[in-house]
Amino acid sequence: MQKDKDIQLYLVPSPIGNLGDITYRAIEILNSVDAILCEDTRTSKVLLNHYNISKPLYPHHQHNEHKTLEKVIEELKAGKKFAVLTDAGTPGISDPGFLLVRECIRNNIEVECLPGASAFIPALVQSGLPSNSFCFEGFPPQKKGRQTFFKKLVDEERTIVLYESPHRLVKTLNDLAEYLGAERQAAVCRELTKMFEETLRGTVTELAAHYEAKPPKGEIVIVVSGKS
Secondary structure (H helix, E strand, O other): OOOOOOOOEEEOOEOOOOHHHOOHHHHHHHHHOOEEEEOOHHHHHHHHHHOOOOOOEEEOOOOOHHHHHHHHHHHHHOOOOEEEEOOOEOOOOOOOOHHHHHHHHHOOOOEEEOOOOOOHHHHHHHHOOOOOOEEEEEOOOOOOOHHHHHHOOOOOOOEEEEEEOHHHHHHHHHHHHHHHOOOOEEEEEEOOOOOOOEEEEEEHHHHHHHHHHOOOOOOEEEEEOOOO
16 A cells, blocks of 8 residues: 555544445545544444454544543654544544644644545435535534524525435435425435435425425435525
8 A cells, every 4th residue: 555654643534334435545544543433332333343444533523522532642643643433424524623733734634535425425316406516514503593594595406415314314305495496496315325325306395294294214315506
């Protein structure tokens, strides 16, 4: 494997469902670092055990990343090499990672993000909606700022990609219908790469009615057409 010896922090995408979707290079990096920062060590252990990778694991998630940041930077400055793993997908995309990368850049610590899994790309491509230009908005706010969030999407002409939890899916589809129009075309991609993967397409109103009758489970990506 050709490596840049100056890289000290690697952001390593993890499979979003199917463990076979990790890259050979990701496995090599995980085997080469001194320790792995994990969003949830229990989740990461499933992946690491599957590939017989044994490294020290340190929790690094949204509830502790501010507190652990200084210590991690100190160890990186001392010459340690770390990898960052989130539960699924690419670190920093609606997951921990941004704060650490920013602090590394401020301290002249070399960072590299490996290419790999991210749920919104397969969802966008298989939605059937235009993928040449799009905006990724992550999770809509649950309460504060929610109305403003949807209002700013009203005149968006690019395809819109959102993440959402199963129990808030219907509410979000209804909000999209209210602010963007009941006939706005969309796709709901659920459990990507997993056994019960499903993609349903239709208007936001049709999709809301479907999931009202059949409450969904699993990880969800919503893809919505832009304003005509």
